Amino acid sequence: MSEAALPENCDVLVVGAGPAGSACAQMLARGGLRTVLVDQHDFPRDKTCGDGLIPDAHAALRRLGVYDEVMAAAQPAQHVACIGPRGGRVDVPGSVAVLPRKVLDHILVRAAQRAGAALHTPWRFDAPLLEGDRVVGARLKSAGQVQEVRAPWVVLATGAPPQAMIASELCQRRTPTGIALRGYVHNPAMVGRIRALEIVWHKRLKHGYGWIFPCPGGMFNIGVGLADCFSLAGTQRLRMQDVNLREVFDVFCEVYEPARELIRSGTLQGDLKGAPLRCSLDGADYSRPGMLATGEAIGSTYDFSGEGIGKAMQTGMLAAAALIKGHEQKLGDGAVREAYEASIRELQPRFELYRKASRVNAHPWLADLVIWRARNSPRILRRMSGVLEETSNPGNLVSAKGIAKLFLPIR
Numbered sequence: 001m002s003e004a005a006l007p008e009n010c011d012v013l014v015v016g017a018g019p020a021g022s023a024c025a026q027m028l029a030r031g032g033l034r035t036v037l038v039d040q041h042d043f044p045r046d047k048t049c050g051d052g053l054i055p056d057a058h059a060a061l062r063r064l065g066v067y068d069e070v071m072a073a074a075q076p077a078q079h080v081a082c083i084g085p086r087g088g089r090v091d092v093p094g095s096v097a098v099l100p101r102k103v104l105d106h107i108l109v110r111a112a113q114r115a116g117a118a119l120h121t122p123w124r125f126d127a128p129l130l131e132g133d134r135v136v137g138a139r140l141k142s143a144g145q146v147q148e149v150r151a152p153w154v155v156l157a158t159g160a161p162p163q164a165m166i167a168s169e170l171c172q173r174r175t176p177t178g179i180a181l182r183g184y185v186h187n188p189a190m191v192g193r194i195r196a197l198e199i200v201w202h203k204r205l206k207h208g209y210g211w212i213f214p215c216p217g218g219m220f221n222i223g224v225g226l227a228d229c230f231s232l233a234g235t236q237r238l239r240m241q242d243v244n245l246r247e248v249f250d251v252f253c254e255v256y257e258p259a260r261e262l263i264r265s266g267t268l269q270g271d272l273k274g275a276p277l278r279c280s281l282d283g284a285d286y287s288r289p290g291m292l293a294t295g296e297a298i299g300s301t302y303d304f305s306g307e308g309i310g311k312a313m314q315t316g317m318l319a320a321a322a323l324i325k326g327h328e329q330k331l332g333d334g335a336v337r338e339a340y341e342a343s344i345r346e347l348q349p350r351f352e353l354y355r356k357a358s359r360v361n362a363h364p365w366l367a368d369l370v371i372w373r374a375r376n377s378p379r380i381l382r383r384m385s386g387v388l389e390e391t392s393n394p395g396n397l398v399s400a401k402g403i404a405k406l407f408l409p410i411r
């Protein structure tokens with residue numbers, strides 16, 4: 001809970017202190033803008049997630065100056081393991097790590113505060129303040145109190161739940177792209193056995209996947225995701241509230257022996273928790289006069305793998321860069337919005353690659369094929385590692401030929 005009173009005005013009000021909002025607020029404060037960061041929860045707070053940090057997250061953490069602090073607390077790993085329906089496995093090399101979000105997000109929010117952003121919690125964004133069509137601040141609520149904060153710019157970094165985006169008329173699609181469920185299991189005996197971030201496809205998990213990610217201290221994050229809301233048989237499209245993810249989780253433990261063993265011999269910590277995902281930079285407007293939306297609110301999570309922490313931070317920093325440029329060069333609304341939206345559009349080829357790769361979730365047998373090919377071709381393995389490390393040019397890969405090379409037998 002913040003002690004200081006919520007200010008009545010500032011240069012930028014950032015709503016949501018997840019990776020996108022904290023990264024944005026830190027950069028804005030570093031750029032000399034009076035920045036207020038609000039969240040509906042007090043920190044540290046939990047966030048339902050797989051907790052996996054892939055290379056784009058590592059790069060963003062370095063830019064935010066918290067890489068060493070994060071890695072001192074995280075469980076490092078050297079591979080993402082892709083495991084196919086027939087049990088074939090390929091370990092894709094990459095700099096990856098796992099850190100529960102309760103710790104990661106607290107590090108990020110503290111870094112924003114150190115840079116000069118003022119954090120105020122628990123304050124929930126209720127609606128934008130408008131002058132004509134332009135956003136000029138926000139109405140916030142907390143424990144029966146209502147307060148208005150006026151700001152030339154508001155950044156919405158409220159994640160996958162759509163309410164704030166709907167209230168701001170930026171939401172194009174209320175339904176999420178997918179949903180996922182995770183739990184923490186304490187099982188020190190499995191530490192030597194599961195060292196990579198394991199992602200598992202199986203025909204009984206059609207339209208989805210399971211994962212086991214090793215956390216620090218003998219803890220594991222285990223979960224399942226459905227890239228689209230389909231029934232387990234994969235035949236019927238469902239509303240999100242009708243999907244029984246617990247059932248999908250049980251199937252995962254049935255078909256994947258290490259998952260079964262992890263649960264059997266370990267101790268589940270707390271409840272299994274589910275949450276929505278918004279992917280592929282899809283389903284939302286990125287801005288309107290006086291307001292930018294960023295992070296998972298605009299779908300900055302990768303389809304296929306459900307990873308989004310890195311891109312949330314990256315898009316948050318892009319929002320800050322556009323606002324700082326606008327402030328320094330006294331740009332109008334249109335120029336600031338165009339600078340931001342152009343920088344988001346530059347990321348689209350990479351999202352398109354992951355969107356196309358998500359056909360593996362719909363046709364799990366493709367995973368067998370890719371794994372078999374990667375095991376037999378150092379070139380394909382290097383290509384997969386290049387995608388993970390973001391050293392390959394996604395432009396080449398998203399072409400029909402590139403996809404065919406990666407995912408289909410070469411004719």
Ligand SMILES: Cc1cc2nc3c(=O)[nH]c(=O)nc-3n(C[C@H](O)[C@H](O)[C@H](O)COP(=O)(O)OP(=O)(O)OC[C@H]3O[C@@H](n4cnc5c(N)ncnc54)[C@H](O)[C@@H]3O)c2cc1C
Pocket residue numbers: 015016017018019020021038039040041047048049050051052053054123124125126157158159160161163164179180181182223274275276277294295296297300301306307308309310312
């Ligand atoms: C089960 C699951 C597993 C996942 N696994 C991974 C993984 O292993 N690796 C990975 O990279 N990504 C993973 N993701 C995706 C990742 O969680 C998101 O991409 C990431 O959290 C997006 O960050 P964000 O800052 O945009 O939003 P969030 O992290 O959701 O943060 C949004 C913040 O806004 C606040 N907020 C929301 N509404 C309001 C409001 N009205 N007023 C005030 N505050 C508000 C929330 O309290 C929250 O703190 C997973 C997601 C799920 C659901």
